[in-house]
Amino acid sequence: MNLLLLSEEDFTGANCVQLQGRRFKHVAEVHRASVGDLLSVGLLNGPLGKGRVTTLTSGSITLELHLDQLPPAPLPVTLVLALPRPKVLKRVLIAASSMGVKKIFLINSFRVEKSFWKSPLLGREQMDEFLTLGLEQAKDTVMPEVHLRPLFKPFAEDELPAVIKDTLALVAHPAAEERCPRGLTQPATLAIGPEGGFIPYEIEKLAFIGFRPVSLGQRTLRVETVVPALLSKLF
Amino acid sequence: MNLLLLSEEDFTGANCVQLQGRRFKHVAEVHRASVGDLLSVGLLNGPLGKGRVTTLTSGSITLELHLDQLPPAPLPVTLVLALPRPKVLKRVLIAASSMGVKKIFLINSFRVEKSFWKSPLLGREQMDEFLTLGLEQAKDTVMPEVHLRPLFKPFAEDELPAVIKDTLALVAHPAAEERCPRGLTQPATLAIGPEGGFIPYEIEKLAFIGFRPVSLGQRTLRVETVVPALLSKLF
Structure with a gap:
């Protein structure tokens, strides 16, 4: 947790927040903060800055805020990801969120196991928890949007053409002859299939609606490896 | 498991292997192979090709081999990694192995927790298991070398200068002003610190012995994210 992410409910005054639970525990046990210490803080979907510890009890901490920085630039990419198995989903959401992805579609594909769509990890609260871990890691405050699309064909036909408009649309495909491009200067949509x-x-x-199949080379990588590898190659 | 990795002990004849255990189970339950099927196989540190199923019992499988391909090219990089926490180590070894890294030094650093060096995951067999998972994923046969260096100073002073000779030596450092270079055409040594x-x-x-500090940008990433991201950026 490189940043304490704050929400409106934490405020007890104009520039004052009180934290309990997970964030308090982290500050007390990992940072071992004392009154007067400055901690990195950010307001969910808002600015970042420092919080000075004003009081510290056995179960809560109060901070006085000075928020004067903008969050880091997002990656100009929409990720279209065949729903991975739940434990992989967790890691991929944390990684994508930490790297600055702000829009993710989790889609169906023939090789996605039906049971994955029933995972409790797809609940909004659970996914927000993983995305928050990524934001805290990267000192970002802007929560990514995640959209579930459990039907491939209607998503591809009715919605995806508008998603990829004005972007370079690429689909990772190990058999593709074209290598994945590097250092894009334009927004992209990146589709990644299942295992x-x-x-x-x-x-x-x-391909029909405009995606170019591209490959990272001869090696087929796991989804949790290929997501950071492709994002880093592209931007 | 995109490849069955074979070792000398599996051979029952010149071109014939018999498999039990994990690999048999995978072939029987995931591939659901039948007699006559062709499976992707590779000889540890040797060539790759196909294995035709000749017999299949309730506990073993026999394959007739035709090995005529070279393993994919390795990444021309030595990874020098501050020892991560055990569960992260596992993921990083799998990812690095799948991406083609062939030489890894796991080193100490001030912020590496002492207890990490006592993890049973640092045993040779256990690490080889993770490295094998990466090779199977990427259809590679060449086992990476992993070296443990639990003392930073003697490693950096006495051994590292020879390791980085004739390579571009980079150390990932979020505070560095220089951005990580892209698309290297020369071998590299890449050092990555702890959380x-x-x-x-x-x-x-x-820096004194020749490493250039480079950054991936404003965002600090987790070790398991930064390893594939940096390798993919560099090559």
Whole structure:
């Protein structure tokens, strides 16, 4: 936790917050903060700055805020990701959030196991917890949007053309002949398939609406490895 | 498991192997292979090719091999990594192995918790298991070397200068002004610190022997995210 992320409910005055629970525990046990210490803080979807510890009890901490910085620039990318297995989803959401992705579609694909769509990790609160871990890691405050699209065809046909408008649309496909481009200067939409990859019908569908299949080379990587690798290659 | 990795002990004849245990289970339950099927196989530190299923019992499988391909090219990089916490180490070893890293030094640093060095995951067999998972993922056969260096100073002073000879030596450092270069055409040595980063003394030591501090930008990332992100940026 490199940043304490604050929400409106934490405020007890114009520039004053009181924290309990997980954030208090972290400040008390990891930072071992004392009265007077300055901590990195940020307001959810707002500015960042410092919080000075004004009181510290056995169960809560009070901070006086000075918020004067903008959050770091987002990555200009929309991630379209075949729903991974739950424990991988968690890691991918944390990584994508920490790298600055602000819009994620979790979509179905032939090789996504049906049971993945029933995972409790897809609940809004649970996903926000993972996304928050990524923001705290990267000292960012802007919560990413995550959209669930459990039907591939209507999403690809009716919604995806508008998503990729004015972006470079790429689909990661180990069999593609074109190598993934580097150092983009334009916004991108990046589609990543499930373990085993998108099936030919899905690749064709994506290519038809404007996605270019690209590869990272001969090696097929795990989803949790390929997401940071591709984002870092592109930007 | 995109590849069955074979070792000398599996051979029952010149071109014939018999598998039990984990690999048999995977072939039977995930591939659901039948006699006559062709599976991707590779000989540890040797060539790759296909194995045709010749017999299948309730506890073992026999394959006839045809090995005629070279393993994919390695990444020309030596990874010098402050020992991460055990569960992160596991993920980093799998990711680095799948991306083609062949030489890894796990080193001490001021912010590495002493207890990490006592983890059973640092045993040779346990680490080889993680490295094997990465090779199987990427259809590679060449086992990476992992070296443990629990003392920072003697490693940095006595051994590291020879390691970085004729390579571009970079140390990931969030505070660095220089951005991480892209698309290297020369071999590299990449040093990555612990959560919280190398301390100034360590950065100075590394810079003194020839490492250039570079950053991925304003965002500090987790070790398991920064390893694939940096490797992908560099190559």
